[in-house]
Amino acid sequence: MDGHGIIKGLMVSCKRFIDTYLDDIRWFGRRYRTPEGIAHRMSKDTAGLFTVQYPEEKLPVPEEFRFIPFLVYEEDAEGNKIHRCTSCGICSKVCPPQCIWIVRTLDPKTGRPVPEPAEFYIDIDVCMNCGFCAEFCPFDAIKMDHDYEIAVYDRLTVNIYDKAKLSKPLSYYAMIRPSNYQKEEMAKAEKETLKAARKASGNS
Amino acid sequence: MTQQLTTITETLVERFPGAVLKDERPGYEGYLVSAENLPEIAQFLRDQMGYDYLSSVTGVDYLPEGKMETVYHFFRSTGGSALELKVSLPRENPVVPSLVSIFPGAELQERETYDLLGIIFDGHPDLRRILLWDGFDGHPLRKDWQEPYYEEEAKPFKSRWPEGRAIRVEEKNIFKKNVKYPAGFDPETFTPEGDTSLFASLDKLKRHDEESGMKSDHIIINFGPQHTSTHGVFRMAAAVEGETIIGLKPAMGYLHRNHEKIAERNTYLMNMPYTDRLDYLSPLSNNFGYAIAVEKLMGIQPAERAEYLRVIMAEFTRISNHLFLIGSLLNDLGAYFTPMLYALEERELILDVFEAVTGSRMMCNYFRFGGVARDLPEGQLQKIKDLAFDRLPRKIDEMDRFLTESEIIRARGVGVGVLTPEEAIAYSTCGPVLRASGVPYDVRRADPYSIYERFDFDVAVRYHGDVYDRFLLRFDEIRQSIRIIQQAVRDMPEGPVQSGKPQYQAKVPAGEAYGRVEGPKGELGYYVVSNGKPNPWRYHVRAPSFINLTALEKLCVGNKVADVFAILGSIDIVLGETDR
Ligand code: SF4
Numbered sequence: 001m002d003g004h005g006i007i008k009g010l011m012v013s014c015k016r017f018i019d020t021y022l023d024d025i026r027w028f029g030r031r032y033r034t035p036e037g038i039a040h041r042m043s044k045d046t047a048g049l050f051t052v053q054y055p056e057e058k059l060p061v062p063e064e065f066r067f068i069p070f071l072v073y074e075e076d077a078e079g080n081k082i083h084r085c086t087s088c089g090i091c092s093k094v095c096p097p098q099c100i101w102i103v104r105t106l107d108p109k110t111g112r113p114v115p116e117p118a119e120f121y122i123d124i125d126v127c128m129n130c131g132f133c134a135e136f137c138p139f140d141a142i143k144m145d146h147d148y149e150i151a152v153y154d155r156l157t158v159n160i161y162d163k164a165k166l167s168k169p170l171s172y173y174a175m176i177r178p179s180n181y182q183k184e185e186m187a188k189a190e191k192e193t194l195k196a197a198r199k200a201s202g203n204s
Numbered sequence: 205m206t207q208q209l210t211t212i213t214e215t216l217v218e219r220f221p222g223a224v225l226k227d228e229r230p231g232y233e234g235y236l237v238s239a240e241n242l243p244e245i246a247q248f249l250r251d252q253m254g255y256d257y258l259s260s261v262t263g264v265d266y267l268p269e270g271k272m273e274t275v276y277h278f279f280r281s282t283g284g285s286a287l288e289l290k291v292s293l294p295r296e297n298p299v300v301p302s303l304v305s306i307f308p309g310a311e312l313q314e315r316e317t318y319d320l321l322g323i324i325f326d327g328h329p330d331l332r333r334i335l336l337w338d339g340f341d342g343h344p345l346r347k348d349w350q351e352p353y354y355e356e357e358a359k360p361f362k363s364r365w366p367e368g369r370a371i372r373v374e375e376k377n378i379f380k381k382n383v384k385y386p387a388g389f390d391p392e393t394f395t396p397e398g399d400t401s402l403f404a405s406l407d408k409l410k411r412h413d414e415e416s417g418m419k420s421d422h423i424i425i426n427f428g429p430q431h432t433s434t435h436g437v438f439r440m441a442a443a444v445e446g447e448t449i450i451g452l453k454p455a456m457g458y459l460h461r462n463h464e465k466i467a468e469r470n471t472y473l474m475n476m477p478y479t480d481r482l483d484y485l486s487p488l489s490n491n492f493g494y495a496i497a498v499e500k501l502m503g504i505q506p507a508e509r510a511e512y513l514r515v516i517m518a519e520f521t522r523i524s525n526h527l528f529l530i531g532s533l534l535n536d537l538g539a540y541f542t543p544m545l546y547a548l549e550e551r552e553l554i555l556d557v558f559e560a561v562t563g564s565r566m567m568c569n570y571f572r573f574g575g576v577a578r579d580l581p582e583g584q585l586q587k588i589k590d591l592a593f594d595r596l597p598r599k600i601d602e603m604d605r606f607l608t609e610s611e612i613i614r615a616r617g618v619g620v621g622v623l624t625p626e627e628a629i630a631y632s633t634c635g636p637v638l639r640a641s642g643v644p645y646d647v648r649r650a651d652p653y654s655i656y657e658r659f660d661f662d663v664a665v666r667y668h669g670d671v672y673d674r675f676l677l678r679f680d681e682i683r684q685s686i687r688i689i690q691q692a693v694r695d696m697p698e699g700p701v702q703s704g705k706p707q708y709q710a711k712v713p714a715g716e717a718y719g720r721v722e723g724p725k726g727e728l729g730y731y732v733v734s735n736g737k738p739n740p741w742r743y744h745v746r747a748p749s750f751i752n753l754t755a756l757e758k759l760c761v762g763n764k765v766a767d768v769f770a771i772l773g774s775i776d777i778v779l780g781e782t783d784r
């Protein structure tokens with residue numbers, strides 16, 4: 001009990017204290033509020049101050065980050081929004097807290113379902129951000145968002161998102177999840193060529 | 205192994221003729237025993253056959269057959285697989301002898317089974333509700349019990365599609381009108397008896413001073429539920445004499461949400477993200493245990509690459525959990541925040557990897573039946589290597605230099621809250637608590653699962669069983685985990701990360717399974733019963749945080765009031781898991 005252990009411990013915090021300044025000097029001016037600075041602070045070599053000054057600085061979110069789903073739509077030549085969703089209902093069946101509500105559209109003449117949802121709701125108070133809906137949707141029609149700053153004052157009036165609020169363009173999806181998007185497009189193209197090839201061989 | 209099992213069967217049947225029957229239902233294991241013979245058989249198992257560790261006690265309500273069953277999982281503290289006993293009871297009057305006198309570790313678990321299923325444990329010293337309150341009507345895990353926001357027996361609910369007009373559940377089912385109370389119960393005039401019964405459970409300590417003829421009363425001190433050092437909403441009532449604790453009772457359930465009932469309404473896959481929320485500091489270990497239990501039932505093997513990814517993730521989880529513990533234990537000891545923040549830095553870097561790979565820092569939801577959700581995104585393997593080969597070993601050494609020799613920590617930890625190996629086993633403690641008491645029991649070695657047999661690592665063990673050893677053991681375990689990750693990264697093959705196609709409806713044949721893993725806090729077990737339908741019939745979590753608390757009184761008695769939090773901190777509980 002000679003205090004030797006405490007002194008040893010204090011040396012560690014002292015070294016950390018000095019490192020903070022050394023790192024600041026080494027990264028002169030670029031350590032804070034710059035993307036490289038933040039990347040450096042998230043790397044294995046980070047030393048010194050670790051805190052991120054949110055909201056002035058924000059950590060970049062990785063591609064796989066998931067927060068509240070959105071519905072992907074494509075635009076046709078006239079600028080009409082065409083949802084990829086066919087209202088097949090798989091996402092609402094797989095959703096663990098059962099917060100997806102879908103109204104299927106019926107053709108007024110035939111009474112048959114048409115592949116476009118009449119209404120699509122997600123109660124985002126209930127959504128647990130599990131990502132299952134996006135994972136199991138067979139049409140790549142629902143995807144997880146990156147936008148986590150969605151605090152509101154009154155949850156009772158705004159937090160059941162409807163189809164309009166959930167819809168985001170394909171270009172947005174391609175922007176936040178570039179590599180997933182590429183993979184999906186490639187898989188689709190491959191399928192198309194296979195189909196075409198099969199058709200061609202069937203015709204001949 | 206089968207040979208060993210036949211001899212066990214023979215011995216048991218021979219020794220207790222007519223009282224022990226092999227459980228022959230398809231998909232089931234173990235033995236059905238009669239209620240009156242249960243204590244005798246348990247004693248025999250412990251004393252003659254080496255099954256000295258009663259890991260899990262729970263019950264199942266078989267409503268269609270009009271019966272209930274209690275289920276016991278025994279293990280040998282030297283390793284090996286489970287021996288399972290079941291007692292079948294009539295549903296109207298389910299009474300079974302308590303095992304607390306033979307296995308003190310059954311105390312809290314029997315109370316929980318009583319609370320949630322209404323099975324009476326005859327001879328239990330303190331049979332009260334544990335997770336629910338006094339004004340609660342009925343026993344929620346009985347199959348005919350319905351929750352206030354009841355919608356349908358099982359998910360997916362029909363109202364969601366194709367005519368799903370969104371409505372909030374609280375609008376359909378008005379709060380306060382939806383609650384049932386027991387007969388004769390009026391919430392307006394109710395005065396809680398919880399306190400009285402909690403304190404009454406300490407009354408046994410009242411002494412009658414023979415010499416002076418005076419009755420001497422002890423003082424009862426209440427800690428929590430709101431208290432900075434209970435790591436959540438947790439309460440304890442301690443009887444003290446002067447500064448010394450002479451008795452202590454935990455009270456919990458403030459965070460109870462009946463995880464198990466929710467799970468029984470869910471489909472198998474839906475439960476995966478719910479398990480994240482048990483011990484929210486180690487979500488990936490929780491996923492692991494559940495995946496193993498269901499895979500056992502389904503009879504499938506995970507893909508090879510996925511096994512490695514699982515191990516890497518689970519070991520990172522252990523490291524981040526232990527780092528958090530080291531920091532918060534130091535907080536409890538009064539070293540405010542410097543150690544905590546140093547520990548959190550490393551944890552953040554680990555969580556960065558989790559976020560990039562699984563999509564979330566804490567609610568990872570990464571495991572699937574037969575594999576994992578996705579392969580490592582680009583660049584993450586390098587991050588993992590950086591952490592495992594460079595950053596973490598360096599930083600753990602720094603932490604070690606920073607803390608372990610500190611005279612203050614030694615003064616607060618050495619010789620405080622001692623648990624002997626015999627007690628540690630008897631109280632069914634697990635994980636670091638058990639191993640710091642000198643019992644080298646680690647499920648990864650004792651009953652290997654996944655691919656842990658392929659790795660070279662030591663079971664961390666320390667021998668004094670005090671707070672300081674439990675603290676040091678965390679460092680040992682972190683170092684071993686780093687070793688495992690290094691080997692896993694080196695050996696990981698290429699290939700798919702799921703065996704079979706990704707499916708949202710798991711086809712689970714009827715039967716039962718007990719999947720257990722060595723979580724950071726100890727043995728985490730999932731007991732799952734399937735009846736072939738898309739939803740589990742029974743889903744029980746053997747929560748290490750909860751069961752380790754059985755020994756809390758034992759650990760605290762004889763120590764000073766101020767040591768209670770050091771001891772509680774060294775057990776490492778998370779209330780999300782304790783209260784479920
Ligand atoms: S989002 Fe996908 S899964 Fe959900 S209904 Fe539409 S197409 Fe089906």
Ligand code: SF4
Pocket residue numbers: 068069091094095096097098099100122126127128129130131132133134
């Ligand atoms: S992320 Fe999960 S909880 Fe949220 S809507 Fe999708 S499936 Fe449901």
